[in-house]
Amino acid sequence: MQINPQELAEGIRSGDRRALAKGITLVESTRADHREAAARLLELIMPYTGNSIRLGISGVPGVGKSTFIESFGNHVISQGHRLAVLAVDPTSALSGGSILGDKTRMETLARHPDAYIRPSPAGQTLGGVTRRTRETLLLCEAAGFDVIIVETVGVGQSETAVAQMTDMFLLLLLPGGGDELQGIKRGIMELADLILVNKADGDQQAAANRTVADYRMAVHFLHPRSRHWQVQVEPLSALQGEGVQKIWQTVEEYRQALGDAGEIESRRAAQARAWMWSETADSLLGELKENEAVKALVDQLEADVTAGRIPATVAAKQLVEAFLG
Incomplete structure (x- = not known):
């Protein structure tokens, strides 16, 4: 099914409950194409x-x-x-x-x-x-x-x-x-x-x-x-x-x-900045876990950390280095 973020945004703004339910289902989806459409939808509704x-x-x-x-x-x-x-x-x-x-x-x-x-x-x-x-x-x-x-x-x-x-x-x-x-x-x-x-x-x-x-x-x-x-x-x-x-x-x-x-405004601004960095961290972690070079190392590094052979900081550094290539 083709999702039109513009139509969905207009429906939500007009008070259409079905459009709102569809929009929420879209932002809750983890599918890559849905995340892209959800990002566009959020951009369109932000001024409101x-x-x-x-x-x-x-x-x-x-x-x-x-x-x-x-x-x-x-x-x-x-x-x-x-x-x-x-x-x-x-x-x-x-x-x-x-x-x-x-x-x-x-x-x-x-x-x-x-x-x-x-x-x-x-x-x-x-x-x-x-x-x-x-x-x-x-x-x-x-x-x-x-x-x-x-x-x-x-x-x-x-x-x-x-x-x-x-x-x-x-x-x-x-x-x-x-x-x-x-x-x-x-x-x-x-x-x-x-x-x-x-x-x-x-x-x-x-x-x-x-x-x-x-x-x-x-x-x-x-x-x-x-x-x-x-x-x-x-x-x-x-x-x-x-x-x-x-x-x-x-x-x-x-x-x-x-x-x-002015505290509600400043608190929301701080929340928005924190949200931005939280999203950045989540996205990077998701990308890192899907990286082939990282996947090749994960099992061995997890085993080494679990057995106490190497500290977690060293294992993490190796994973990041593999990710950055």
């Missing part, structure tokens, strides 16, 4: 990107991310916005895509004409998954979605990757228990611009209030990501929709504060 607020969301399993995104998303849409939800799940290739279930859990959101939910692209490496998610984010912006949520599944390296492609990072916690009990590393806490204690309802209300108070104290000891913003901690009942309006208000305040300071 950047007009959204990009939100990263993370939390431990069972914290209620899907319920929160459904409740928050519906509120955001009721305020006149269009919402896209993307997922970064480096395990999806192995698990079959744990995020796929979220489309069924976010039932009202999934059916809303002003919402678009996209499961994580299959990819065994975090780098591969985040690369495609970045490109998908740009396509969604070009299609007119002005609030983009990038959800990360699990707690680990993916948080850092998501923080590096968004403007604001939201961390969801459960009532009670410290960081260790919730499996949250200090580094992840330091990524957060807004901490939400979910399930603040029923018999967990008191525990949630105590957790909010504890974290409000704790954030003063953390190094903030921005000198223009003090990390906020808020209670939330995603199930009952309580606190959702306040959270959206906080997002708007954050956007205003960092936008006025």
